[in-house]
Amino acid sequence: MAIHRWVGDSTQASFEDMGNLYSSRYDPLFYAHHSNVDRMCTLWKSLGIQGHTKPTDPDWLNASYVFYDENEDLVRVYNKDCINMDKLNRPAKRNKESQVALTSTEDVKTVDQLKFLVTLDGILKNRVKRPAVNMNDAEKAKANDVLLINGIKFDGEKYVKFDVYVNDTLKEGEVTTPCDPEYAGGFAQIPHSGMDKMMMSSAASFGLTELLEDTNTEGEEYATVTLVPRIGCDDLTISDIKISLVPI
Numbered sequence: 001m002a003i004h005r006w007v008g009d010s011t012q013a014s015f016e017d018m019g020n021l022y023s024s025r026y027d028p029l030f031y032a033h034h035s036n037v038d039r040m041c042t043l044w045k046s047l048g049i050q051g052h053t054k055p056t057d058p059d060w061l062n063a064s065y066v067f068y069d070e071n072e073d074l075v076r077v078y079n080k081d082c083i084n085m086d087k088l089n090r091p092a093k094r095n096k097e098s099q100v101a102l103t104s105t106e107d108v109k110t111v112d113q114l115k116f117l118v119t120l121d122g123i124l125k126n127r128v129k130r131p132a133v134n135m136n137d138a139e140k141a142k143a144n145d146v147l148l149i150n151g152i153k154f155d156g157e158k159y160v161k162f163d164v165y166v167n168d169t170l171k172e173g174e175v176t177t178p179c180d181p182e183y184a185g186g187f188a189q190i191p192h193s194g195m196d197k198m199m200m201s202s203a204a205s206f207g208l209t210e211l212l213e214d215t216n217t218e219g220e221e222y223a224t225v226t227l228v229p230r231i232g233c234d235d236l237t238i239s240d241i242k243i244s245l246v247p248i
């Protein structure tokens with residue numbers, strides 16, 4: 001809801017477009033925002049915590065609404081349709097290329113064996129030493145485990161994206177996606193069109209405290225960090241990968 005009010009135009013009578021129910025779907029951001037809400041809901045359900053389940057009340061499940069579809073036909077949509085991930089086609093969309101299989105960490109090099117700069121022209125998987133393990137609640141309240149990817153250089157004229165997974169332990173044939181707890185986040189840059197080729201420089205940081213809790217890997221001395229190039233990364237270089245404790 002907060003997103004709707006932040007994005008809605010405060011100079012409009014009813015915070016159109018995003019800030020009002022009737023008009024929010026006119027803003028393309030609506031669809032990105034709500035896909036993310038579905039993603040977070042899927043994550044929440046997968047945590048294995050008691051009570052993190054789908055609604056079961058038939059009154060709620062069978063409540064319905066009518067909309068016009070893309071052919072201007074009236075269609076009725078039920079609440080139960082909106083919590084059925086198979087209907088939303090999520091699992092089918094998982095593609096083989098996004099697979100980041102890791103069956104053993106033994107053959108994965110530590111990051112200090114890497115020669116920087118590295119070019120992200122393929123999947124890059126390394127073990128990164130953590131500054132502290134098994135922090136207690138008091139320590140966690142003071143500092144976050146943060147993965148820092150520094151000196152990211154890329155062509156500013158291209159769409160660039162890579163994903164970051166940490167402690168991915170999936171087996172052969174399984175697929176890691178942004179719905180899984182091993183997904184730390186992504187780095188993406190939209191092109192500055194009209195420019196001549198210009199290398200741009202950036203950095204990215206990813207909070208790991210909750211990810212390490214969710215994947216039961218808080219006690220491990222090393223985190224296995226996997227960078228997966230998605231688009232435009234053939235000439236993207238990175239100058240440093242490390243994990244630091246960042247005071248809150």
Ligand SMILES: [Cu+2]
Pocket residue numbers: 001004034
């Ligand atoms: Cu909404």
